[in-house]
Amino acid sequence: MNRNQNAPTMKDVAREAGVALGTVSKVINGIPVGEEYKLRVDAAIEKLHYELNTYARGLKVQRSNTVTLIIPDAMNPFYAALAHYIEKCLYERGHFMVLCCSDGILEKEIRYMNMASQNQSDGVIALTYNDIGAYVPRSLPLISFDRIYSNDFTPRVASDNFAGGVLAVEKLLEFGCKRPAFITFNSPYPGEADNRQAGYFHACQLHGTKPLALIRESGEPFEKTVTSFFLENRKENGTLAFDGLFVNTDLNAYMAGNILKKMGYRIPEDIQLIGFDGVHKFGMEDQELFVSSICQPIPELARTCVDMVLSRDKRLLPSLTLLPVRYQYGKTTKG
Numbered sequence: 001m002n003r004n005q006n007a008p009t010m011k012d013v014a015r016e017a018g019v020a021l022g023t024v025s026k027v028i029n030g031i032p033v034g035e036e037y038k039l040r041v042d043a044a045i046e047k048l049h050y051e052l053n054t055y056a057r058g059l060k061v062q063r064s065n066t067v068t069l070i071i072p073d074a075m076n077p078f079y080a081a082l083a084h085y086i087e088k089c090l091y092e093r094g095h096f097m098v099l100c101c102s103d104g105i106l107e108k109e110i111r112y113m114n115m116a117s118q119n120q121s122d123g124v125i126a127l128t129y130n131d132i133g134a135y136v137p138r139s140l141p142l143i144s145f146d147r148i149y150s151n152d153f154t155p156r157v158a159s160d161n162f163a164g165g166v167l168a169v170e171k172l173l174e175f176g177c178k179r180p181a182f183i184t185f186n187s188p189y190p191g192e193a194d195n196r197q198a199g200y201f202h203a204c205q206l207h208g209t210k211p212l213a214l215i216r217e218s219g220e221p222f223e224k225t226v227t228s229f230f231l232e233n234r235k236e237n238g239t240l241a242f243d244g245l246f247v248n249t250d251l252n253a254y255m256a257g258n259i260l261k262k263m264g265y266r267i268p269e270d271i272q273l274i275g276f277d278g279v280h281k282f283g284m285e286d287q288e289l290f291v292s293s294i295c296q297p298i299p300e301l302a303r304t305c306v307d308m309v310l311s312r313d314k315r316l317l318p319s320l321t322l323l324p325v326r327y328q329y330g331k332t333t334k335g
Contacts (some may be wrong), residue, residue, distance in 0.1 A: 009050040009131060010114065016044035021107060022135050025114045029137040050277035062221045067309055068098045068116040070126040076251065077279040078298070079127065082145070084283075085302030086125060093120065093310060104129030116140065123309035129218075131189050132186060146191040155317045157305050161276075163321070164294040164325040165199020166206075168274045169247040171292075171327050175334045177272055178242030180204075180213040181233070183226060183256060184248035188217055192322075196248050196276055212242050226256055230263060243271060252276035253291045257332060273332035289330030297323050 010028070015038040017296055024299045026033050027041040045051070067090055071079045086318075087097040095155045099122065100112040109128050112133055116124050123141035126132065133149025136142050171179040182200040187193075197215065204211040214229040233241040247253035253275030257267050265271050278295025281287040288294075308317055329335065 003229045006247055008050045010050070010111070012048055013041065013044045013050050017041045022110055025110050025135050028114060029117050029135075030139070031135070031137050035269055039190065046324070053069075064118070064120045064122055066096050066098050066121050067306070068100060068112065068121045068124045068127060070100045070102055070103045070112050070122075070124065072129055073101050074099070077283060078250070078277045078296075081279070081283060081298050082127070082302055085299045086306060089303050089306040093262060093306065095310070097241045102128065106130040106132070110135050113140070125309055127307045127322060129187055129189065139269055141309050141311075141314055143305050145305060146193055148190045155308055155314075156192065156320045157301060157308065158320070158322055159193050159296040159301065159325050160322045161325075162195040162199040162202070164276060164296075165196040165246070167199075167325065167327055168196075168276070168294050169200055169203035169207070169209070171333065171335075172244035172272055172274060173209070174245065175244075175268075175272055177242075178211060179212065180244035181214075181242035182246050182248075183214045183252065184231070185216050185222065185252060186219065186248075193248070200246060222252065222255060223259060226259055228264075230259065240265070240271065244274075246274050247278075248276055248280040249275040250290055250293050253332075259293060268331075269317040270332050272334060274327075275330075278328060292330040292333040293328055294325050295328050296325055 010024050011021060014024045017042060019037055023033055023037050024041050027038055067082060069086055074080050074083065083099060090097050102108040102112060109130055109132050113124065113132060117137060117140050124182050125143045125145060125168045128147055133151035133154055136151060136154065138153060142154050144154050148156065153155045166310060169180050182197065184197050201211055208252060214226065214235065216225055230240065235241060245256065247256050253273055260271055261300050267273055274289055275291040278293045279290055281290060298327040304321060304323065311317055
């Protein structure tokens with residue numbers, strides 16, 4: 001039988017020590033914790049004969065020429081495109097990418113961070129659904145895509161989401177809409193993407209348009225929630241209280257458009273629709289978009305993340321780097 005088959009895991013150590021998994025991760029990675037917790041974790045490691053990655057511990061001064069990318073999943077076209085361009089940029093720089101899909105689960109994100117640290121990854125680029133800042137040792141170069149972490153040393157890269165929200169409203173008004181509405185399903189953890197909502201409200205105020213918004217947390221039933229919103233804003237004559245719709249992602253915009261079509265509304269004749277991301281069909285940039293969209297510059301975002309994570313002097317990196325967005329027609333607007 002393989003000796004490692006029943007080898008203790010970090011979760012076993014946490015259970016034996018009576019502490020959270022994150023506490024074990026901090027002790028292993030040299031992040032300060034209470035002395036009592038550290039002693040309990042050290043004792044559990046010794047008792048269970050938990051073995052750290054010897055490659056990582058034995059080759060401290062060497063580089064692995066790998067960078068770890070953590071994304072929620074590889075099914076979402078935006079995440080897949082970002083991963084594609086990050087891998088391409090890394091390979092051009094003589095590095096390989098280790099792809100980790102966390103499903104937004106905190107335990108998996110912590111484990112992937114721990115793995116990257118133990119295996120001496122040259123850095124981590126993370127698009128997470130949780131605040132993992134407390135589990136990141138300063139010795140591990142980390143670049144956050146969009147997410148705002150509670151620590152004070154993780155640089156962030158994102159698109160200019162606020163400007164994108166403003167641009168979406170202004171395009172809908174330019175194309176003849178009188179009242180653009182907004183739909184968003186936000187993460188419970190703050191990120192730059194939240195500024196799409198701020199941009200929408202700012203543009204409405206700027207142009208004297210009364211806002212109408214559905215703001216929910218991710219995880220709520222999309223079709224049921226959005227259908228109820230549409231029904232609540234349907235007038236007696238069957239028309240809706242809005243004639244334009246800006247949705248926080250292309251995927252959500254596409255699904256919202258399908259709901260509108262099921263209800264008998266035509267796009268873009270009755271309702272004009274704009275999403276956010278710039279996702280192309282079949283993942284190919286020469287193919288059309290799923291919806292008219294505020295497009296993120298995905299290749300440039302990827303290159304910026306790679307340049308920053310491989311930077312020799314992390315102290316010179318800005319705390320936030322924003323890249324410009326643009327509008328592109330995708331058959332769900334009149335222009």
